[in-house]
Amino acid sequence: MKIIIVLILLYLANFGTSYYLHKKYVASQRRVRQYGGVSTARTKGGFTKKGKIVLLAFDDEEEIIKYGxxxxxxxxxxKFEKIEGIEGLTLDEVESKFADEEVIIQAVQYIREREKDVDSEVDEKSEEEQVDEIVENKAIEADNTIV
Structure with a gap:
């Protein structure tokens, strides 16, 4: 019976600490989001290895990091701490300056992938618009031949 009580207490402690960490993460994400789009990356820790989470605010148009x-x-x-010396750097400058920080490089790569996805969505939309125009033109030609 005592073992069950201890297991329940450990489960509740795990739940409480997870909830506490989640609240800190959400608060930090809100704080970073004020500066622009947010890229998030993480590396898992272990029993002796530190885990890391990075939040980078970036400007889409100029490809610079505004805050991290x-x-x-x-x-x-x-605690979440401000990354010193990252503000105002371009993505290439961040990769060279923070080359030893795997998690920061990962966040920059996510920003680059996001830009590619946005570009491909624009291309897809233009193709869809072209198809719509072709269909409309064919419909007009069909109407003209009937009359």
Missing amino acids: EKFEGITVFS
Whole structure:
């Protein structure tokens, strides 16, 4: 019976710390989102290895980083901290300056992939519009031949 009570207490402690960490993550994401679009990346930690979460705010048009925060630690008592020296850098400059930070490079790669996805969506829309125009033109030609 005591083992069951201990397991329930451990489960509740795990739930509480997870909830606490989630609240910190959401608050940081809101803070970063004020600066622009947000890219998030993470690396898993282990029992002895620190896990990392990075949030980067970026400007789509100029391809610069406007703000960044990093969470690094083993316990939930770690905090999100501002990344010094990242503001105003282009994506290429960030990759060269923070080459040893795998999680920051990963976040920059997500920004680049997002730009490719946006470009491909624009191309797809233009193709759809072209198909619509062709269909409309064929319908007009069909109406003209009937009359």
